[in-house]
Amino acid sequence: MKQVRQRLMDRERPPYALPTLFTVGTLFCGYYCLMKTVQAISLPPEAAEQAARFFDSAAKAIGIAVFTDGVDGRIARATGATSEFGKEIDSLADCITFGVAPATLAFAWGIRAPEMMQGLWLAQYLPALGYFISFLYLTCGAARLARFNVQKNPRPKNPGRPGRGYFVGLPIPAAAGMLAAVIHFRQGDPIASWWPGGVLWTALIGLLAFLMVCTWRYSSFKGMNMMRRPSVGVIFLASIVYLIWNFSEPVLLVIATTFVSSGIVTRLTWLWRKDKHQTPEEPAELPT
Numbered sequence: 676m677k678q679v680r681q682r683l684m685d686r687e688r689p690p691y692a693l694p695t696l697f698t699v700g701t702l703f704c705g706y707y708c709l710m711k712t713v714q715a716i717s718l719p720p721e722a723a724e725q726a727a728r729f730f731d732s733a734a735k736a737i738g739i740a741v742f743t744d745g746v747d748g749r750i751a752r753a754t755g756a757t758s759e760f761g762k763e764i765d766s767l768a769d770c771i772t773f774g775v776a777p778a779t780l781a782f783a784w785g786i787r788a789p790e791m792m793q794g795l796w797l798a799q800y801l802p803a804l805g806y807f808i809s810f811l812y813l814t815c816g817a818a819r820l821a822r823f824n825v826q827k828n829p830r831p832k833n834p835g836r837p838g839r840g841y842f843v844g845l846p847i848p849a850a851a852g853m854l855a856a857v858i859h860f861r862q863g864d865p866i867a868s869w870w871p872g873g874v875l876w877t878a879l880i881g882l883l884a885f886l887m888v889c890t891w892r893y894s895s896f897k898g899m900n901m902m903r904r905p906s907v908g909v910i911f912l913a914s915i916v917y918l919i920w921n922f923s924e925p926v927l928l929v930i931a932t933t934f935v936s937s938g939i940v941t942r943l944t945w946l947w948r949k950d951k952h953q954t955p956e957e958p959a960e961l962p963t
Contacts, residue, residue, distance in 0.1 A: 697747035704740035705772025731863030
């Protein structure tokens with residue numbers, strides 16, 4: 676009797692291994708990105724085309740990791756397979772795949788290249804600044820993950836409509852996806868001969884670091900239910916898949932830029948509306 680009861684309990688247990696497999700896939704993407712980055716910077720200058728292919732492969736790995744990271748959470752919630760173990764390993768995988776890997780890739784691709792250029796007045800200062808900004812990105816990403824784990828019901832500075840799900844600050848997968856989208860858009864070709872490009876790239880890394888730790892709201896899309904209109908949902912997903920498959924460079928860059936800038940636009944719009952509807956206080960009446 677006890678054996679039968681135990682078998683029934685085992686059948687009722689949620690499939691914890693399924694979302695964990697996707698988490699391990701996310702971790703592997705981060706490892707793959709680091710390996711390709713190391714291979715790219717190990718090549719001599721005359722092998723620039725091969726290095727660009729390695730950089731592009733590293734960026735693609737980050738893009739795949741963004742997908743697997745989103746899938747594992749949805750599977751865990753749909754099957755009831757959420758656990759503290761899954762939560763912890765997911766955070767560790769995110770810190771490596773979306774923190775360490777893109778920070779290393781971003782420095783090697785966009786900041787290290789101008790370091791090797793002679794005669795540029797900013798070349799001697801850019802690497803040191805790049806080291807700091809890349810580490811700042813990693814630190815802010817780790818802080819973003821820690822805040823997400825400990826806060827139960829975070830409130831953004833610019834609250835949205837009640838009943839809708841929002842992220843407080845830019846999620847770290849979106850930040851890493853933005854860096855990967857830019858690299859993939861250039862097909863891995865590093866910024867080697869135009870030092871202002873290195874400056875703009877460093878500024879982008881710093882901006883993403885700030886957006887991760889700020890308290891501005893970003894849409895989580897958790898309230899989106901495509902099953903209400905299945906035909907529209909199928910057409911939308913099929914269109915996105917087709918565009919990414921055939922025009923991945925511009926499409927992924929547009930998607931990443933739109934999401935990253937949405938938080939900035941939402942914040943500025945909220946501040947403008949707040950100032951517009953704020954009525955000046957009437958001066959106090961002086962005693963006679």
